[in-house]
Amino acid sequence: MKKLSYITTLILLLTLTFGSSAQAQERKPWSPQAKGAVIGGVGGAAAGAIINKRNRPVGGVVGGVAGAGVGYAIGKRTDNRRKEAARVAAANRAAANRAAASRAEHTALARRVETAEKKATVAKTQQQQYPMMANGFAATAPMMLVGTDGAPMASNAAYLPNDSYGDRNTPYPSSEVRRKSW
8 A cells, every 4th residue: 555655646746747738827938047057056066076075965065056156157147248239239220220210301301402493493494484464374375365455264275285295293294285184
């Protein structure tokens, strides 16, 4: 009967030890400090036991404690270096993003200024080509649009001449006639 209780206890311990796959939580990876402490402790214990030949258990304990301390310090230093490298990389990315945003803003401003200058030059050339009369129509407007008293008239014309033929910045640049916009 005594053997049966030992076997049952052994099976229970093995089940509890290796049956942890039914846990719902995911195991966290070891930190560099913990890895360093374990590796240093095992290495220090082995070295201490080998060095102290008179009392190997005491040498193993002392070596294990010393090795664990040194391993923890090395792991902490490694972790700090990794964190510093990540901080520097994040700062560099932020600086690059700010520079890119500044360049994009400068480019957009330059485009707006260029567009405004083009509009001003087009308006100036149109004003030189078509001087305005007192009624707001160009002096060279077709006579069918202006009555005898200078007032605008309704027109039955389906198309108007396209004065900006070939200019890509205007609507219908490839058409010789301008389409109605209604």
